[in-house]
Amino acid sequence: MKEKKFPALDDFRLIAAILVVAVHTRSTDSEILWLLTVLRRIAVPFFIMVSGYFLARGNWRATGKFLKKTAMLYGVSILLYLPLNYYAGQLSLDFFRRAIFDGSFYHLWYLPALLLGTPIAYCLTRFKPEAAIPIAGILYLIGLGGESYYGLVSGVPVLATFYNGIFLVFDYTRNGLFYVPLFLLLGAAGIIFRRKVAVIGLLCSFVALIVEALLLHSSGIQRHDSMYLFYPFLMVFLFSLLLEANQGERRNLRQLSAIVYLIHPWCIVLVRGMAKLVGLTGLLVENTVILFLLVLASSLFLSQLLLWLRPSRPFQTGRAWIELDLSTLRHNVNQLQSILTENCTLMPAVKANAYGHGAVLIAKELNHSGIRSFCVATVSEGMELRRGGVKGEILVLGYTHPEQFSSLRKYRLTQTVIDMPYARLLNAYGKKLKVHLKIDTGMHRLGISADQPERIASIFQMKNLAIEGIFTHLCVADEKTVEKKAFTLRQAEAFQRVICNLNDRGLNCGKTHLLSSYGLLRYPELAGDYARVGIALYGVLSNRRDLDDCPIALRPVLSLKARIALTKDLHTGEGAGYGLEYVAESDRKIAVLSIGYADGIPRALSCNHGKVLINGYEAPIIGRICMDQMIVDITDLPDVKSSDIAVIIGKSGQYEITAYDLAEASGTITNELLSRLGSRLNRMIV
Numbered sequence: 203m204k205e206k207k208f209p210a211l212d213d214f215r216l217i218a219a220i221l222v223v224a225v226h227t228r229s230t231d232s233e234i235l236w237l238l239t240v241l242r243r244i245a246v247p248f249f250i251m252v253s254g255y256f257l258a259r260g261n262w263r264a265t266g267k268f269l270k271k272t273a274m275l276y277g278v279s280i281l282l283y284l285p286l287n288y289y290a291g292q293l294s295l296d297f298f299r300r301a302i303f304d305g306s307f308y309h310l311w312y313l314p315a316l317l318l319g320t321p322i323a324y325c326l327t328r329f330k331p332e333a334a335i336p337i338a339g340i341l342y343l344i345g346l347g348g349e350s351y352y353g354l355v356s357g358v359p360v361l362a363t364f365y366n367g368i369f370l371v372f373d374y375t376r377n378g379l380f381y382v383p384l385f386l387l388l389g390a391a392g393i394i395f396r397r398k399v400a401v402i403g404l405l406c407s408f409v410a411l412i413v414e415a416l417l418l419h420s421s422g423i424q425r426h427d428s429m430y431l432f433y434p435f436l437m438v439f440l441f442s443l444l445l446e447a448n449q450g451e452r453r454n455l456r457q458l459s460a461i462v463y464l465i466h467p468w469c470i471v472l473v474r475g476m477a478k479l480v481g482l483t484g485l486l487v488e489n490t491v492i493l494f495l496l497v498l499a500s501s502l503f504l505s506q507l508l509l510w511l512r513p514s515r516p517f518q519t520g521r522a523w524i525e526l527d528l529s530t531l532r533h534n535v536n537q538l539q540s541i542l543t544e545n546c547t548l549m550p551a552v553k554a555n556a557y558g559h560g561a562v563l564i565a566k567e568l569n570h571s572g573i574r575s576f577c578v579a580t581v582s583e584g585m586e587l588r589r590g591g592v593k594g595e596i597l598v599l600g601y602t603h604p605e606q607f608s609s610l611r612k613y614r615l616t617q618t619v620i621d622m623p624y625a626r627l628l629n630a631y632g633k634k635l636k637v638h639l640k641i642d643t644g645m646h647r648l649g650i651s652a653d654q655p656e657r658i659a660s661i662f663q664m665k666n667l668a669i670e671g672i673f674t675h676l677c678v679a680d681e682k683t684v685e686k687k688a689f690t691l692r693q694a695e696a697f698q699r700v701i702c703n704l705n706d707r708g709l710n711c712g713k714t715h716l717l718s719s720y721g722l723l724r725y726p727e728l729a730g731d732y733a734r735v736g737i738a739l740y741g742v743l744s745n746r747r748d749l750d751d752c753p754i755a756l757r758p759v760l761s762l763k764a765r766i767a768l769t770k771d772l773h774t775g776e777g778a779g780y781g782l783e784y785v786a787e788s789d790r791k792i793a794v795l796s797i798g799y800a801d802g803i804p805r806a807l808s809c810n811h812g813k814v815l816i817n818g819y820e821a822p823i824i825g826r827i828c829m830d831q832m833i834v835d836i837t838d839l840p841d842v843k844s845s846d847i848a849v850i851i852g853k854s855g856q857y858e859i860t861a862y863d864l865a866e867a868s869g870t871i872t873n874e875l876l877s878r879l880g881s882r883l884n885r886m887i888v
């Protein structure tokens with residue numbers, strides 16, 4: 203059951219980079235070598251398609267980041283190649299035009315092309331998604347006219363003028379306008395054909411491309427040979443095969459191939475220079491194969507050297523970590539929005555580190571989905587969100603010490619008025635503070651009693667309080683008995699009476715809200731302006747039994763995983779862990795996991811009250827769970843070894859362990875279980 207990972211996309215990047223080196227070290231004399239060049243040019247479309255594929259998988263949210271990174275890379279590359287530009291006498295005024303539209307050095311055209319083509323592709327997917335690929339296809343066809351088919355179109359005077367116009371700006375039509383959008387969008391489409399179809403398609407388009415290239419080449423109408431009609435077809439089938447095979451990633455190879463791409467022209471110059479220096483130009487440079495091999499070897503060596511020298515980043519999945527599936531989060535948001543009444547929007551509860559999920563990661567993703575208001579429990583949670591770049595309204599639901607009122611202003615947080623004396627404290631701060639009023643309608647926790655409309659109204663006179671909302675909290679919305687349902691409705695009525703009373707006095711309450719997860723699921727019709735949804739957003743309810751009458755399909759966002767530190771044998775009669783609580787009744791094999799109760803694993807799961815998943819099998823927890831480790835029995839599992847991954851919450855093979863399983867085994871609700879997941883865990887998006 204163990205998965206063998208084959209990161210086909212990353213592996214092919216290196217092949218593609220080698221192909222680029224081959225293109226640039228070719229000699230143009232022989233027909234056969236020329237034909238190979240045509241095939242070697244699949245490298246760049248592949249790079250573009252991979253970028254499109256990953257941008258689209260992230261719903262194009264990373265487009266800005268991608269452009270920034272590309273621009274930075276291009277800036278560095280321009281500097282890197284300035285000496286060669288100088289040497290080649292290219293530092294004229296025209297240099298700036300070329301740097302913007304064609305690339306400051308011959309292989310660098312790819313980067314400015316991405317900078318222009320990516321926004322075009324992005325706009326097409328945003329504003330005309332169904333027409334995006336056809337439009338990009340038309341652009342590509344126009345580009346063909348300035349490339350391999352130039353001789354045909356330049357015979358028509360209008361077209362000749364048209365293309366001459368283009369060539370005033372661009373040197374080639376293989377650029378960000380005509381070339382990049384199509385490949386980017388084809389990659390974004392991520393089409394996977396049945397294997398047979400893809401293989402046949404690949405072969406056919408391969409033959410067609412060769413025929414096309416030979417015909418065009420022999421007819422002598424080509425202006426440049428980077429664009430052919432059959433490239434996009436070839437690429438779609440090739441990409442389909444790679445995508446189908448793709449599993450996992452090989453980050454190092456990805457970076458290595460990018461650096462090889464960027465530096466190999468320097469290596470060409472260096473190899474040539476060296477050859478000249480030692481008087482071996484004839485042997486080393488004039489032989490294309492030897493030149494290619496020398497350049498490739500030196501590029502790979504230098505690139506690897508750069509990777510080694512680079513400062514290392516902390517390894518995220520070393521010990522124990524949380525994986526977040528953002529597509530699932532978006533799914534839950536959509537499901538919840540589908541039951542909201544008109545004018546009501548989500549105000550996600552991202553308190554307690556977003557119920558253990560990672561507050562900044564979650565809130566920023568919600569920002570991207572258009573969500574503009576959040577609630578947290580404490581002022582420090584609000585500050586963390588702001589520091590992480592979260593936009594919109596952030597309501598602090600709980601008590602804030604007067605010493606921290608300044609932080610409310612500094613971080614543009616909205617404070618809850620938790621009772622009358624607290625209202626006076628806030629007002630006495632002396633500077634304007636944004637607040638929501640909390641009304642107690644029967645829970646008797648925070649809030650000003652709903653029976654005191656006079657006093658509530660008096661808060662509106664406090665001149666330092668900017669009252670932007672009013673809310674209450676339901677305390678039995680999750681219960682189904684007749685009495686509890688009646689109680690909930692009475693809470694809602696009491697809240698409504700307060701609002702009407704204030705309105706009658708001509709006071710504007712701002713946003714009104716009372717529903718949390720269960721409130722929204724059971725009483726969507728009570729909604730005000732916001733629904734403060736917490737647990738449901740993360741794809742679970744508090745108790746499994748409540749799933750029965752849940753009107754929407756929620757999916758868990760979080761998986762929890764840990765490394766196996768080591769495995770060892772336990773002989774009959776030997777014990778394991780604190781108190782030697784576990785004693786082997788027969789020879790056993792055990793594994794020590796690098797996660798413990800300090801990471802939020804309930805200690806109640808000790809001694810066979812829980813299990814984990816390893817390589818698609820179940821392994822029971824034995825002995826007492828420690829602060830930083832726990833022990834599982836792997837006797838019945840095939841070849842488990844150190845550094846294998848154990849799944850504590852999530853799927854492995856055909857098994858799944860849910861937050862419900864852990865909560866039930868430890869006598870609590872999922873809310874507590876999740877929100878206690880510790881700060882030592884790395885949190886990452888998958």
Ligand SMILES: *Cc1c(COP(=O)(O)O)cnc(C)c1O
Nearest residue numbers: 551599675718719734735736737
């Ligand atoms: C935590 C909290 C919520 C969110 O509750 P869920 O049941 O997780 O949806 C809403 N309102 C208040 C006041 C809260 O404290």
